[in-house]
Amino acid sequence: MKKMTARMPSPDCMETAAHLSASARPPASIAMRSIAGRQTLRSKRCRRVGAVASRVLVVKLSSLGDLFHALPAVHCLKTGLQATVDWVVHPAYQELVACFADVDRVIPLARDVWSGALMGDVRALRAEPYDLIVDLQGILKSALASRLARGSQRIGPSFHREGSQLFYQTIAGPRNKDRHAVEENLDVVRHLGLPVLPPVFPVEFPMQLVGEPEPRVALIPFSRWPSKNWPVSSFVQTGRDLQEHANASIFLIGGAAEAAACEGMAKEFKGCIMNLAGKLSLPQLGGVLQAMNLVIANDSGPMHMAASLGTSVLAVFGPTDKKRTGPYGDRHRVAAGNLRCQPCFAKRCRFQDGSCMRAVTPKCVTTIALEMLHAN
Template structure:
């Protein structure tokens, strides 16, 4: 436990959370508690690709981008910027060597890191805080630092708002956003299943919008579905946020945009196989998680090692996902 005197005297806080999209979103309630409870101004060091997103986070006063493509030059540039300021408190929410190094080189009065830090990151902290229990949602793990500072742990608020997006077609139709991509191959629900779902929703009069990254491999069954809006790879992060903000429902693999949608208060159907919904499922109420949940799940592996194949997601039928989507669209939030 950090003394309450530290919290009372803290006026300027540096957050070091470099990636990924979902993790950044999950950290936002912690930022809200620090901003309101201390109160303090918040500076956030983040990988440059995510900096545009944080500029739409109401509780972040300053964003310092880190160029991960040129790590040594990027580290030097970040440290040079940070040392122009004086931080009362530096918090590493990542718990890895690089983030811990940045945290300590910022020369804050007090440097805190998570108890579950890896890669010798703990060497750079003045103190480690929180429980090592990882069987909690990421949102709750990040809030450990708020409890350690004896700051009030209030409502889980995600203060994000993006420019409005209006469909080019009939704006009266329900909008369902599909996110068929993911960073791990093992997280991918088959593209053919997404295509079948998209076609069934389209025939019901739903405006189907595809977002996210391109799918691996050559053939893309979704490209053959007529009457849907394919925006994959064509949106910035703020534009993606605006689309998700407008959606009536999101159907997604376990990926960063899925967590962004949940944070924006949109209802989500999360298709999960190798990961644990209790740790990284869509946060909040009104969502549904679908998976066949075989004995090997969750495996937390980027590559499926089951001799029978990726049954956690391959055996999840489009008809089941469609029925869940239809039920949610017909049920008021």
């Protein structure tokens, strides 16, 4: 009986607009900037509004969605301090961060502390002195990287953990988890007394030629947590419904580990279907997502990438909090169940059945998707 009383599903999914601060709405399209022609300014301490820091080091090691959530804060630092910005990241994301328009140099840091490449990475980390070091990861490894770097100021995030706060000189803002991750990252901008600009996500991805006719709909059926995955059968049914009612071209997106599963899904479609799982680098994925009219996804890194690019996103949520990690922007929408156990933040459903994700029906998602396609 305990299991039954813990969950009270609604008859169908709840649908909401994605969370966004009314005072800071990003533009519908991606902000594009030129990387060339950046000028290094003279070094000063960045302790007050209007001060200039010639060199800023950002430490944000991973993961895919978190990197995009940091971009508005990095843009404010770049603009407000008139600084060059270097970024420390895990090697898996090095090629991606090189596409961030506000970043002048990418410094890879090996994920494995016992890796033979680590000492070389540390030498690169210490090659230049910095006026300001900003850790936007808030874990022990990122704090150690911040401490190893040569800098006069080290600032950590309000969401620090693992004892990382011991390595910072100051913490940016009080801990407040009842807001979007983008807003959390902006705490460091407020702490420095810099202007908090309307959030933008300056990224330059190589254009991908997509010949399939519009509307183009990307389905991203997998995430890192099993509990966040909407049933594959629901993705297939929604995609087939969009082919029938909107004549949509369907694109399946996933990593190499999901390629076989996506190939099986592709066989369930009769119309235009492209399986791109395991075939794209992260910059190529960004170019493909830019060419989409709509992305339907779980709470995942590619979902946040698409939202940051200004592509309309319909996200299916269950165990995680849409207020905190929903697609950021007012053109996106979220479909979610309505169970008492939500959000549980568990990687695996404690009831073993993923009820919160199954509570979101293909009919619900298809209805919202058609509305979004017609609005676009």
